[in-house]
Amino acid sequence: MAQYISEEKISEIINASDIIEVISDVVLLKKAGREHMGLCPFHAEKTPSFTVNREKQLFYCHGCHEGGNVFNFLMKHNGLSFPDSARMLAGRYGIDIPDRQMSAGQKRRANERDYFIAINREAGDFFRRSLLETDKGNKALSYLNKRGISQEVINDFRLGYAPDGWNNFVTYCLKNKKSLSLVEKTGLVIPKKESRGFYDRFRDRIIFPIIDINSRIIGFGGRVMDDSKPKYLNSPESVLYNKSRSLYGINMAKDECRKTGIVYIVEGYFDLIALYQHGIKNVVATLGTAMTLEHLQLLKGFIGKNGRVLLVYDSDEAGLKAAQRSIGIFDKGYVDARILKLPDGYDPDSYIFNFGKESFLQASSRALAVIPFLIESAEKKYGLSTEGKIKIVTELSKILASVNDNLVRAIYIKELAERTGISEMAIMERIRQARTKNHTQFNKRFKQSGDTGGPSGSDGWNRREFRIERHIISMMLQFPDILSEISKKNVLEYFEDTSLKAVGRILLQQMGGAGKKVSEVIALIDDKVEKNIIIALALKKEPWDLNARTSMITKFVDFRRNNRNNFILNSVKKAEENNNDELLLKSLIEGNRRLKNLKDSQVKLKKRGLYNI
Incomplete structure (x- = not known):
């Protein structure tokens, strides 16, 4: 990240951005106490579990566990790289990102997406001028008028015309010193197969710019004005258009x-x-x-x-x-x-x-709900003869097999039974057969793909036995005033979960040493498990005051220290009782190792301001 944009500039962008404002462009958010909630844009859900916190500038979904800061949202939702999301936000909030931080190669890669957007914008203007300002466009304009399309709507949707001919837009690009090899990546031009050079993809067509929610042209659609084939032609998929x-x-x-x-x-x-x-x-x-x-x-x-x-x-x-x-x-x-x-x-x-x-x-x-519509359509198609009823039930059973809600499926089975006169039990049996077949086919594809279905990152940190460790990390995130106490008592030495311990070290360094906010820390972390831990625990409500927080930390350290010492003493005692010199030696070595680690860590902590084994 810092390779492209400095940490100071990242912090400036985060502090200027309003995560509620950005996410509200695509998610309907409603105020819920100190937070905003809505339906998650990253997975299907019936009730809102997607939370956005303006104070902490974080979002988190309790259903699919996606979360992060405003950069992460744009990266996930819009398929952007980190530099692209940063530049988008910087442009939105009037922040300048100096180019001098980049090498020539880095600058080229970072600006390629912006270049494609600029090319599409110029292409849109080219097609629009061809429609409204040239004699060639009169035919297209007349076609639109005959279809009843008003000038106001032509303007609203930025409609255009691609003139007849093989190289109108190619000539425009050459005249304006555009790299045709880069323009090709937008799909506007196509390389010739048998010779060098390019030709126009869209020729003698009404042009419909495809515009995203941020009002950027990401692609084009073209329609012929006669019976030629294909009637419609769209831009191929690209880094902008999916x-x-x-x-x-x-x-x-x-x-x-x-x-x-x-x-x-x-x-x-x-x-x-x-x-x-x-x-x-x-x-x-x-x-x-x-x-x-x-x-x-x-x-x-x-x-x-x-x-x-x-x-x-x-x-x-x-x-x-x-x-x-x-x-x-x-x-x-x-x-x-x-x-x-x-x-x-x-x-x-x-x-x-x-x-x-x-x-x-x-x-x-x-308008009918989907299943009643399909029942009615099948009845119209096959009729209600005995043979027709069988076809209706056979066709609809396959469709009803894909309905996962048992109550909804039962209601439609009843309706289908009433319409056809076939018993509900017979229809249910057909659906059961269809569901079994679908399940078998899915399992076959699943095994062939080699997909284990497991999560991409460990969630062991969320186990019950690490509850107190989670509380401590949550307090570190929400009450930075305890970070000095965490360092002083070397609390992380007593953590058992490695992920929570790693997160704790990051927080001591970034929030304690560097004084960063949670949303800024998130921008510096690549590990998905560590990032999810921070987001989930930063949004967890912790009710303790300063005395209660200090008391919990003290009791935690005392408990873990005594527990470790008792473990060593018990091991030594057991080895002596069994006359096991090998176990006795191992137990003493382990006790000394833990004591040495503790002392070494305290020395390093004083020197560097952090804990590091």
């Missing part, structure tokens, strides 16, 4: 989603823009991929735990399959999801232009 985590229109929708607690999800750019133009602004679109858990967790940060997701898919076979694929995602994400079924032949774009906003909202109020 389609499984990105949603078109999220930058425009997030505030309205917070206000209403509802989000509409559509599949196409024009579907979204049409709804937005008609005043429905809490709408996002997936980008050529199925709905993912990452998408859902992002949206839950805006709509909250009681929010609702409405899928507005086309009422064709493709739309039905998209709804089916979403079942497991919504079940894992603990979200109230509904499906809005439009009349045959209509998509959201054509429906709202033909029938208007009020009709669309009325239809939304009749």
